[in-house]
Amino acid sequence: MKIVGAMMVIGASAWLGSLIANNYRQRPRLLGRFAQAVEMLRSQISYSYTPLPQAFVKVAENNAGYVAKIFGTAAGLMSSGQGLSGGEAWNQALAHWGPFLPLDQDDLILLKDAGNALGLTDKTDQERHLTLALEQIRHRIEQLEVSASHTAKVWFYLGLSGGGILVLVLL
Amino acid sequence: MAQNVTRAGKSRTDFRDAIQPFLAPSLREKCATVLAGSVPGLEEIRIRCGRPLMAIGGNGDFFITPQGTISQSPAQAYLPDREDLDRSLQLLGQGSAYALEEQLRSGYITLPGGHRVGLCGKTLVESGRVMRLINISGLNYRLARAIKGLADPITRYIVVGGKPAHTLIVSPPRAGKTTLLRDLVRQFSVGIAELGFPGVKVGLVDERSEVAACYGGVPQMDVGFRTDVLDSCPKAEGILMLIRSMSPQVIATDELGGRKDIEAVEELISAGASLFTTAHGSDPEDLRGRPGLAALMEWKVFERYIFLGRSLGIGTVEKLTDRNLGSLINDKFVLRPRPGSGD
Structure with missing residues (x-):
């Protein structure tokens, strides 16, 4: 009975550790999807001068999960008749969905900054802003990819060993 | 109104x-x-x-x-x-x-x-x-207003020898010249039953998007089903493009006056099309002060001049003359659609 209990405690804490580890692995993946979406948005602006509400909808339709939700929400806000700028709509959408994302505060600030100047300037300037935002997101992804695998392993083994220690204490 | x-x-x-x-x-x-x-x-x-x-x-x-x-x-x-x-x-x-x-x-x-x-x-x-x-x-x-039938009282003066006459509408701002031009375009495009005039192909060069008021390239105003619209196109280039590509019988454009425009009008006349256009002004003297329009007057290009004003209200026809500026009407009147017109 004790052995079964000990196994359950170790399993649970290992599972908790792997959850946190998985979260670390998700961050660069999600940021990668945001990078693709921003690239698509830049194309919509560069090649077809698509107004932001429609461009947001197109990006949302070509994505899934939280990326689609954020772009879809931003499109809805811009079409709501409040006269919101692209940056305002983007920030509100991000503020709404941000708490559900497996991203830390720095990641969210990066995404927020990417949308600040949306729609405010001419095409050339929009391209410049979005290209810069893309570079920053990609740089962030690179940093995370290096650390994520290491950090994820640490959390998994921390969970496992934490469970082991707990079992020893309880016994 | x-x-x-x-x-x-x-x-x-x-x-x-x-x-x-x-x-x-x-x-x-x-x-x-x-x-x-x-x-x-x-x-x-x-x-x-x-x-x-x-x-x-x-x-x-x-x-x-x-x-x-x-x-x-x-x-x-x-x-x-x-x-x-x-x-x-x-x-x-x-x-x-x-x-x-x-x-x-x-x-x-x-x-x-x-x-x-x-x-x-x-x-x-x-x-x-x-x-x-x-x-x-x-x-x-x-606010854009299309007043269908506005040109009803004057269309009979515009058809000369069974053909649309080269016509210049002259008026100060906010006296109705664009609204009148739009209805002339529509009526000559659709045809005028009262005059037994069949519709003709009309090319509209709408440089400032005021006549057809295109949104996303589609006219928002009724300019007639035989009307081809070049939206936001410079007048001179637009007139030449239409002559080459759309074989219009009437070319309409708002606010003619530049030197290039006048050269394009020469091409238009050579092509046998009629011209409907407008100019800012109140009387013939205003037109003579502009080199381009003065030249067209000198050459007696325009067969009809319509001088609009507001003396009896918006859309008052103050004068309607032939190419020698001889009056064709006895009294001024306000343009109004005939009952049932434009329905």
């Missing part, structure tokens, strides 16, 4: 529905009664940063109060702030300044329904050319 306007398909509900979504939320309620008809013959709503909110109607200027009522006193008027203008501009451009580059250069935005918004602010100039407007400080919502 209001009845005709309504019959032509532009009711006050149309105005409200077309204009309100493009006003900042803070201005919508204030302008609601004006758009609902409190200013007779509403033509414009003027929003200037820090200055009285105004409505321009057929009977003059009115001021819009913070409560949305109208007043004769500027002291009672609501003063729009930067936020009002910025929010309105975001709505007009769907928050996408890059999609408005051409409009910000030309100074106006066309809305669905053909209504348009004039823009004022600081101009950015490069090599003597206006590149765009920034710091927009004034918006002028101009």
Whole structure:
């Protein structure tokens, strides 16, 4: 009975550790999807001068999960008749969905900054802003990819060993 | 006039529905009664940063109060702030300044329904050319009105020898020349049953998008089913393009006058097409002061001159003359559609 209990405690804490580890692995993946979406948005602006509400909808339709939700929400806000700028709509959408994302505060600030100047300037300037935002997101992804695998392993083994220690204490 | 306007398909509900979504939320309620008809013959709503909110109607200027009522006193008027203008501009451009580059250069935005918004602010100039407007400080919502049948009283003068005559409509601002040109285009395109005149192919060069009021390339005004529209196209190039590609029997364009335009008119005459056009002015002397138009007058190109004014109200035909400026009418009159016209 004790052995079964000990196994359950170790399993649970290992599972908790792997959850946190998985979260670390998700961050660069999600940021990668945001990078693709921003690239698509830049194309919509560069090649077809698509107004932001429609461009947001197109990006949302070509994505899934939280990326689609954020772009879809931003499109809805811009079409709501409040006269919101692209940056305002983007920030509100991000503020709404941000708490559900497996991203830390720095990641969210990066995404927020990417949308600040949306729609405010001419095409050339929009391209410049979005290209810069893309570079920053990609740089962030690179940093995370290096650390994520290491950090994820640490959390998994921390969970496992934490469970082991707990079992020893309880016994 | 209001009845005709309504019959032509532009009711006050149309105005409200077309204009309100493009006003900042803070201005919508204030302008609601004006758009609902409190200013007779509403033509414009003027929003200037820090200055009285105004409505321009057929009977003059009115001021819009913070409560949305109208007043004769500027002291009672609501003063729009930067936020009002910025929010309105975001709505007009769907928050996408890059999609408005051409409009910000030309100074106006066309809305669905053909209504348009004039823009004022600081101009950015490069090599003597206006590149765009920034710091927009004034918006002028101009309501488009198509009055079908407006040209009814004068079409018989325009058909000469079974052909549309080269016609110049001359008027000061806000006397109805664009509205008249639009209806002439429509009638000659569709055909005029009363005169036994079959419709002809009409090419419209709409440089300022005022006649057909295209939105997304589609005319928002009825300009007739045989009319081909070149939207936002410089007049001279547009006339030549139409001659080469669309074989029009009539070419119509608003506000002719530049030297290049006159060269294009020579081509048009050689091609055997008729010209309907307009010019700012009040009398023949105004036209003679402009080299391009003076040359066309000298060559007696125009077979009909229609001088519009406001002496009896908007759309008063003050004079209607032949190519020698000999009058064809005894008295001035106000243009009105015949009963049942344009239905």
